[in-house]
Every structure is written in structure tokens, then in C-alpha cells.
Amino acid sequence: MTLIAKLCQVSLTTVLRVLKSVETQLPHQLKSQRFPDVLMVDEFKSHASREDKMSFICADGKTGELVDILPSRTLNKLTVYFNRMPLEEQKKVKFLVTDMNAAYFQLTKTGFPTANIIIDRFHVIKHLNTAFNEFRVREMKVLIRQKKNSEANKLKSNWKFLLKNQQNISISEFKTWRSFPSPKYPILTKSMMIDRLLSFSANLKEAYDIFQLLTYHFRNKDGQSFFDLLKNLPNNLDKLFKDKLENLLAYETGIRNALLYDFSNGKIEAKDTHIKTLKRVSYGFKSFHNMRIRILLINGLIKIK
Template structure:
């Protein structure tokens, strides 16, 4: 009838062999949950026997032999679970005297959770929320969500064949294990597509991993954008000999800011014994010292609770630098390097580093300068290319939010699966054949076995 057809369309039941009753919808209360129950029947004429493989050419070799009642979870309407109470036709083969039950694409074999629910779970796992919350929303168990997570993530594994020309690599904190709880991920630096996630970021593990790729793919990599983590240098040299290293500009500026801030703290602690006012100014205005010198306001005069009269940002910074001459020296060095980096002028950047060798610098600042000397080639490439690790830092931020939503992860494979689903699962892969390719493969093997017999 027309109304049953509309109900099937609304519930996503696309199998033409499922027939709903004339009065299909009833309401039942189970465990203080009100369920919407839809009643129907599954029946068709089978082409062959599922047991012996004999074809049903005359439609008399396989006969109907009763039904089996099955309750299938479909979806939710107005926050109420919808159940399909389906009478599945049982068939009897006259040749082998075996019985089998009618099957439908609506649900997998020996399963009572519909593929609609499983596709919804896969879509929900793309978002930042805990797996327990997904289970509560869809009225399924946590184990069901985990099984769907593992099944959906399996086809998303990297093929270890193709590598893009421009790579972006970084690490993130995953779960506690022998590798120190740090894992490795890399993506295409141009289209920001996540390629794969590796459990261990240690040098020997990464070399073993990348050596799985063909030599042609590894040699086609032109640039690798990374931070200043020294083991990555050996990985790039061994695995991508034709690639140029590009140091992310954000991490260069971060190193300079940390050096300046560490010396500010040292000067602040020394000023605490001499002047309480200078101590408070150095402590409260740390952001002002880290601001680029050429971006300081020199025209807007305002009152400030730490200063008398009207002052500008430039006047406040000049006072802070007047407290300690070495602080002014470090401040000038850091700003000159940041200005050269912003203008992509590596020659000026290198000249400033060379001149810094002529005078004495604080220990941490000198260590930072030596680190920049070590990565000169990568910094030169950072001034030539516009590539950065901004996209991969965004991926890291989402990973942190996923971990935070679930109050941390103990199983690395589950965390990795959530990452792959979030960034590699597309809309076309929500189809039943993509989500349940193992079931389709099993059915194909059974057909080939039946033909062989």
C-alpha cells in the first residue's frame, strides 16, 4: 500500500523483498525506553541453495519452510529507537535437505544492528565526541561502536605505494607505550591530505616504515617540512635523498621567543631584590616584550596602572629594556632575526647570526643561536618556499580534542582509527559495500565454492 511504501522510504528500507504489514507501527516500552516497532516480512524466490549451490531453475527444488522472527535496530525518530520486527523466510532444499534463511542488504548475516546504524556510527566517529556518547545516542553498546570503528578504519590504511612531492611531518602525544607516548604523522603539504599515522617516532622505526615505499616514490619527494627535531634529519637523508628540508617558520620564531622569554624571567628574578616595581612590570608585560618591535604602537597614549602619566607601547618597552642592558641586546637580536625571516631575507638572517658570535650572549640564547646555525639549510629553504606546518598543527589540535573528549585513550589502534576516519573517510565510503566489504567478500567466496562443488 502507499502508506507502507512511504514508511519504507522514510526509514531507509530499500530492499524490495521486505513487505511491511498494513498496520506496521506499534509502540513498546522496554527498560524504560519507548521504542517504535515496525513489523514486516522478508521473502523472495532464491536462485540457488546457500548450502549445496544447486540452482532453483524450476522453482520446485527449493521450497518455503516457515519463518524466523528477527528484531533489527533501524534508526531514531524524535530520540526514540526504531525497531524492525522482521519475519525472515526459511527455505528448504530438496537436494541436500538443508535449510537456510532469506538474507537482505539491510543487515549483515547473524547481526541485529542495521547497516543504517553502522553508517551513522561511522559518520558520528568523524566528529569530536567520545565513543561512549555515540553509543548512547544510537542506543547501542560500546563494543558495537568499537567493532564498527575497527571495520571502517581497515580499508583506510595507507597503500605504501604513493608519496606526494611535498611532505609535512610532525609528532603528537598518543598513548603510553615503549616509544615514549609520542607518535608520528605526515600529510601532503600542498592539499593537506593526511597520508598515514605511525605509532613510533623514533629514528630507526621511521626509517623501517618509509623503506616500505618503492624507491621511485621516495626519490620523487622534493621537500619535507618539519620542526627542528634532530632525528628527522637522518630519516630524510636516508629515505628521501633528493628532498630538501624546509624548517617551519613558526618553530624558528618559537625558538627565538623562548630564548627571549627565558632571559626576561632571569632579569625579572634579579630585579625582585632591587625594585618591586620593575619586577611587577617585567612579570605582567611579558607579552609586550614578545611583540614584534615594528608592530609596537608609538602614537596612542594611554594610562597604565604600572606607569605614571600617559604612555605608549614603545615607551613601556623602552623602560623595560632600560632595566638591563643585556636584555636590550637580546631583544634587538631576536627582533632583527624575526624581521629578516618575515622578509624572507636569508642573507640578512645569516649575517645577523654571524655578527652574534662577536659578543657574549646568555647561555640559553647562545644555545638557540647555535641551533639556528645547525639548521641553516632548512632555514634558507623556509625563506624560498611558502610551505609550512600550519595544516599539520591543526591536525594535532583536533587529535588533542578527540583525546580530551574521551578522557584519553589506552588503545593506540583505536586512536589511530579515529584519526584516519576523521581525515580520510569520504562520503562515498559510507555505502554498505565500503563499510562491510568483508561481508561482500565472504558471500562471493561462498558462491565460488558452491559453483566448484
């Protein structure tokens, strides 16, 4: 906006006044509170003064078109906003695609009575990766207490290999590894190198097998096998790791829907990235109102006449 002011030889206040004036050209669907049958919801950091730090964003789950942005993601404010729609419009929303934010689950009760929850698949995989990675760190600390610093350092430097899809790990390509240098160690395949890492801890090996089996069922969209395994985890599995995995049982309906339908939050996550870039090049926004107008402009929802 400072650049525009210099190029047009006007004050920054004039640029801000013109920016605010384009809000009158909002498209009809934002004013009439119409929503698509598949609605993606998410939040992003706004840091606007006098507003909640986390703002709410929703978009069309089929086209990816931005629907609206709200200054707060709290349930009471979202309920007031969505309940302004007629009940017929609320019932048109068939699917609500979200992450594991519990507040959004309540929207199906207060705002969209006929909508089904779909948990974004990325967040399920992220939850599994985080659970296993936290357990790996705890096992590293155990090795350090046992004076096995070399083994702990190898687990630390090669952590990414343990999170890789086991189906894509090479079992035939031999090479040298920085953590297992020759001539002390022979050349190893990626699979053999991972086996050496897992040999440092029996508990880690057991957790790795469970983690890989869960991700295998999930990637193959086998909901029955996925939840059968979650409900019958071994009793000797690390308690914290087991509890973290079993937390997914609270989202069973949404995860099963995610395996049945192809909707995800990918398009709205891309919009979050664009918003982060806008905030960075603008050095942040003090006013949420101005930020919202800028976001609607870059998404093409305001057509300048």
C-alpha cells in the same frame, strides 16, 4: 561509542567490532605507500598503552590531506616504514617540512634521498621568543637580588609587549599604563612604555635589539642578513642567550629553504588540534589501533560503503 551503543541498542563490544571492520575500507594510497612531493611530518601525544607516548603523523604539504599515522616517531621505526616504498616513490618526495626534531632530518638520508628539509617558520620564531623570554626571566632575578622588586614586577607583568613585532608598536597613541600610573608618570605611547622597561637593564636592552633585528630579517625573508647577524653576535652578549640563538645555525639549510618556499606545517598542526579534541571527548584511548581508525574516519580517508 557508548552513545552509539545506547542509540542502537547494542553492546559496546559490537560498536568496537564494527569500528575495527571499517579498516578494510582504507583508501588505496595508504595501502600502496604512495607519498606526495611535499610531505609534512610532526608528532602528537597518544599515551596509548604498549606504544610510544609520541606518535607520528604525516600529511600532504600542498593539500593538507592526511597521509598516515604511526604509533612511534623513533627513527628506526620510521626508517623501516618509509623504506618499504620503492626507491622511485621515495625520490618523488622533494620537500620534507618539519620542526627542529633531529630524527626527522635523518629521514632525508634513510627514506627520502632527494628531499630537501624545510624548517617550519613558526618554530623558528618560537625559538627566538623562548630565547629572549628566558633571558628576561634571568634579568628579573638579577633585579630582585639587587632589591629592585618594583622593576622586576614591571618586566613580569608586561612581558608580552617585549615580544611584539617592533614594527607594529605604536609611537603616536598616548595612554595610561597600569605599571606606570598617573600622576606619578605621564601618559605614554606603547613605544615609550617599552623603553622604560628596557631602561631597567642595559643587558636586556642589548638583547632586545638583537632579538627584534633577527625577527625583522626573518619576517622579511632576508636569509642572508639573518644568518650574517647570527654568525656575528656581539661578544658581550649574555652567553646563555647567545648560545641559544647560535643553535639556529645547525638548521641553516632548513631555515633558508623555509624563507625561499611557502610550505609550512600549519595544516598538520591543525590536525593535531583535532586529534587532541578527539582524545578529550573520548576520555583518551587505550588502543592506538582504535585511535588511528577514528582519526582516519574524521579526516575522510575511510569511506563507509
